[in-house]
Amino acid sequence: MEEKIIESFTLDHDKVLAPYVRVIETQYSKHGDPLTNYDVRLVAPNVQEIPTAAMHTLEHLLAKYLREKLDGYIDCSPYGCRTGFHLLCWGEADPHQAASALKYALQQVLKTTWEEVPGIKRQECGNYKDHSLTGAKAWAAEILDKGISEDAFERILV
Numbered sequence: 001m002e003e004k005i006i007e008s009f010t011l012d013h014d015k016v017l018a019p020y021v022r023v024i025e026t027q028y029s030k031h032g033d034p035l036t037n038y039d040v041r042l043v044a045p046n047v048q049e050i051p052t053a054a055m056h057t058l059e060h061l062l063a064k065y066l067r068e069k070l071d072g073y074i075d076c077s078p079y080g081c082r083t084g085f086h087l088l089c090w091g092e093a094d095p096h097q098a099a100s101a102l103k104y105a106l107q108q109v110l111k112t113t114w115e116e117v118p119g120i121k122r123q124e125c126g127n128y129k130d131h132s133l134t135g136a137k138a139w140a141a142e143i144l145d146k147g148i149s150e151d152a153f154e155r156i157l158v
Protein backbone atom coordinates (compact mmCIF):
# COMPACT_ATOMS: atom_id res chain seq x y z
CA MET A 1 0.00 0.00 0.00
CA GLU A 2 1.25 3.45 -0.88
CA GLU A 3 2.01 5.51 2.18
CA LYS A 4 -0.11 8.63 2.49
CA ILE A 5 1.92 11.80 3.00
CA ILE A 6 0.62 13.74 5.98
CA GLU A 7 1.16 17.41 5.20
CA SER A 8 1.69 18.46 8.83
CA PHE A 9 4.69 16.14 9.15
CA THR A 10 6.34 17.59 6.03
CA LEU A 11 6.28 21.12 7.47
CA ASP A 12 9.73 22.34 8.56
CA HIS A 13 8.94 23.19 12.17
CA ASP A 14 12.20 25.17 12.46
CA LYS A 15 11.09 27.63 9.75
CA VAL A 16 7.72 28.77 11.08
CA LEU A 17 7.18 32.03 12.96
CA ALA A 18 4.51 31.60 15.66
CA PRO A 19 1.92 32.73 16.58
CA TYR A 20 0.25 32.13 13.20
CA VAL A 21 -2.66 30.54 11.39
CA ARG A 22 -1.75 28.45 8.34
CA VAL A 23 -3.90 26.57 5.85
CA ILE A 24 -3.02 22.88 5.91
CA GLU A 25 -5.48 21.90 3.20
CA THR A 26 -8.97 22.24 1.82
CA GLN A 27 -10.75 19.00 1.07
CA TYR A 28 -13.93 18.58 -0.96
CA SER A 29 -16.75 16.17 -0.29
CA LYS A 30 -18.13 14.09 -3.16
CA HIS A 31 -20.80 16.79 -3.48
CA GLY A 32 -18.11 19.46 -3.78
CA ASP A 33 -18.50 21.01 -0.32
CA PRO A 34 -15.18 22.50 0.86
CA LEU A 35 -13.78 21.79 4.31
CA THR A 36 -10.60 23.55 5.46
CA ASN A 37 -8.06 22.36 8.03
CA TYR A 38 -5.92 25.08 9.63
CA ASP A 39 -2.69 24.87 11.63
CA VAL A 40 -3.25 27.25 14.56
CA ARG A 41 0.24 27.61 16.05
CA LEU A 42 0.31 29.50 19.31
CA VAL A 43 3.95 29.08 20.33
CA ALA A 44 7.24 28.32 18.54
CA PRO A 45 7.74 24.56 18.00
CA ASN A 46 10.56 23.06 20.08
CA VAL A 47 11.06 26.38 21.86
CA GLN A 48 7.97 26.63 24.02
CA GLU A 49 5.00 24.42 24.88
CA ILE A 50 1.83 25.34 26.74
CA PRO A 51 1.33 23.36 29.98
CA THR A 52 -1.57 20.90 29.84
CA ALA A 53 -3.89 22.72 32.27
CA ALA A 54 -3.65 26.05 30.41
CA MET A 55 -3.93 24.26 27.05
CA HIS A 56 -7.02 22.38 28.24
CA THR A 57 -8.78 25.55 29.40
CA LEU A 58 -7.84 27.28 26.14
CA GLU A 59 -9.41 24.35 24.28
CA HIS A 60 -12.71 24.79 26.13
CA LEU A 61 -12.65 28.58 25.57
CA LEU A 62 -11.66 28.45 21.89
CA ALA A 63 -14.58 26.07 21.30
CA LYS A 64 -16.84 28.79 22.68
CA TYR A 65 -15.31 31.95 21.20
CA LEU A 66 -14.16 30.76 17.75
CA ARG A 67 -17.67 29.43 17.14
CA GLU A 68 -19.01 32.97 17.69
CA LYS A 69 -16.78 34.41 14.96
CA LEU A 70 -16.27 31.69 12.36
CA ASP A 71 -19.05 30.64 10.02
CA GLY A 72 -18.83 26.91 9.42
CA TYR A 73 -16.78 26.25 12.58
CA ILE A 74 -16.52 22.52 13.23
CA ASP A 75 -13.78 21.89 15.78
CA CYS A 76 -10.54 23.15 17.32
CA SER A 77 -8.44 20.41 18.94
CA PRO A 78 -5.04 20.64 20.64
CA TYR A 79 -1.87 19.14 19.20
CA GLY A 80 -0.23 16.49 21.34
CA CYS A 81 2.94 18.61 21.27
CA ARG A 82 0.96 21.42 22.99
CA THR A 83 2.15 24.15 20.62
CA GLY A 84 -1.20 24.71 18.92
CA PHE A 85 -4.48 23.41 17.55
CA HIS A 86 -6.07 21.96 14.45
CA LEU A 87 -9.01 24.13 13.40
CA LEU A 88 -11.61 22.59 11.10
CA CYS A 89 -14.19 24.72 9.27
CA TRP A 90 -16.64 24.25 6.45
CA GLY A 91 -15.77 26.51 3.52
CA GLU A 92 -12.85 27.62 1.38
CA ALA A 93 -9.57 28.64 3.04
CA ASP A 94 -9.51 32.12 4.52
CA PRO A 95 -6.46 32.41 6.80
CA HIS A 96 -7.06 36.13 7.38
CA GLN A 97 -10.54 35.46 8.71
CA ALA A 98 -9.35 32.49 10.81
CA ALA A 99 -6.44 34.50 12.29
CA SER A 100 -8.77 37.43 13.06
CA ALA A 101 -11.20 35.06 14.78
CA LEU A 102 -8.33 33.63 16.86
CA LYS A 103 -7.34 37.15 17.89
CA TYR A 104 -10.93 37.88 18.94
CA ALA A 105 -11.14 34.56 20.84
CA LEU A 106 -7.93 35.21 22.79
CA GLN A 107 -9.07 38.74 23.63
CA GLN A 108 -12.26 37.20 25.04
CA VAL A 109 -10.20 34.71 27.09
CA LEU A 110 -8.62 37.65 28.93
CA LYS A 111 -12.09 38.81 30.09
CA THR A 112 -13.44 35.38 31.03
CA THR A 113 -14.38 34.45 34.59
CA TRP A 114 -14.18 30.89 35.91
CA GLU A 115 -18.00 30.65 35.88
CA GLU A 116 -17.98 31.42 32.14
CA VAL A 117 -15.64 28.57 31.12
CA PRO A 118 -17.87 25.98 29.41
CA GLY A 119 -17.86 22.26 30.14
CA ILE A 120 -15.71 22.12 33.27
CA LYS A 121 -17.90 20.02 35.52
CA ARG A 122 -16.92 16.41 36.17
CA GLN A 123 -19.81 15.15 34.02
CA GLU A 124 -18.80 17.40 31.11
CA CYS A 125 -15.03 16.87 30.75
CA GLY A 126 -12.59 13.97 30.63
CA ASN A 127 -10.11 15.52 33.08
CA TYR A 128 -12.02 18.27 34.84
CA LYS A 129 -9.36 18.90 37.51
CA ASP A 130 -6.72 19.68 34.89
CA HIS A 131 -7.69 23.28 34.09
CA SER A 132 -6.03 26.64 34.61
CA LEU A 133 -7.83 29.83 33.66
CA THR A 134 -4.93 31.85 35.10
CA GLY A 135 -2.57 29.96 32.82
CA ALA A 136 -4.90 30.28 29.80
CA LYS A 137 -5.06 34.05 30.34
CA ALA A 138 -1.30 34.41 30.75
CA TRP A 139 -0.66 32.49 27.51
CA ALA A 140 -3.42 34.37 25.66
CA ALA A 141 -1.84 37.67 26.74
CA GLU A 142 1.62 36.55 25.61
CA ILE A 143 0.31 35.35 22.22
CA LEU A 144 -1.64 38.58 21.66
CA ASP A 145 1.41 40.58 22.64
CA LYS A 146 3.49 38.84 19.96
CA GLY A 147 0.66 39.26 17.44
CA ILE A 148 -1.08 36.64 15.29
CA SER A 149 0.11 36.28 11.71
CA GLU A 150 -2.03 35.03 8.82
CA ASP A 151 1.14 33.53 7.32
CA ALA A 152 3.45 30.93 8.89
CA PHE A 153 6.72 32.12 7.32
CA GLU A 154 6.22 35.89 7.21
CA ARG A 155 4.86 38.06 10.00
CA ILE A 156 1.62 39.44 8.53
CA LEU A 157 -0.26 40.45 11.66
CA VAL A 158 -4.03 40.67 11.81
Ligand SMILES: [Zn+2]
Pocket residue numbers: 056060119124125126127128
Ligand atom coordinates in the same frame (compact mmCIF):
# COMPACT_ATOMS: atom_id res chain seq x y z
ZN1 LIG B 1 -12.06 19.01 28.92
